[in-house]
Amino acid sequence: NAGVTQTPKFQVLKTGQSMTLQCAQDMNHEYMSWYRQDPGMGLRLIHYSVGAGITDQGEVPNGYNVSRSTTEDFPLRLLSAAPSQTSVYFCASSYSNLARETQYFGPGTRLLVL
């Protein structure tokens, strides 16, 4: 098993550009989520999904869109990047919403918005 994979590892964007951060898992997990990590702050939940076709907002959803067309993939879209979105982004998955303590994390995507 590859676990949770994220691409790209690092990305530089200009303000106003759009991009998609990819996340995939091969463990048949129902629950997937996106977090951002900023200096001095813990991981904050952006969006999550409890299964294919179902998504919901987390703590900091503004400026981000997600979709879950398959169990395996959960891409995060930035429609118009802003410097405030400079952060490290983590994707995670777990067997279910109630099993999040053992959620598997990807290695992260470092995003710099100029």
Next chain:
Amino acid sequence: GDSVTQMEGPVTLSEEAFLTINCTYTATGYPSLFWYVQYPGEGLQLLLKATKADDKGSNKGFEATYRKETTSFHLEKGSVQVSDSAVYFCALRDNYGQNFVFGPGTRLSVLP
């Protein structure tokens, strides 16, 4: 709302030194508490957990005790190794299992 506070570091220790990373929390009810570790270039992984007061979680030589009276869950290890160099995150899950809150992480560097 619920929150987790931990020392940010970086913490730099020599090999075989004693480690303590402090973690305190604010939550209603009886949250479950966790420590996660992130090794360089990897995602976070669960290190240990405790689900009720006075429980002690342990793994890989690390320990943490759920202290409700002081709302703390400090991480300890008696003798650190270079391979323990990583970022450590304290986290809680609320009483209803819906809200998961992470601390800011503490970077540990262990020198040979």
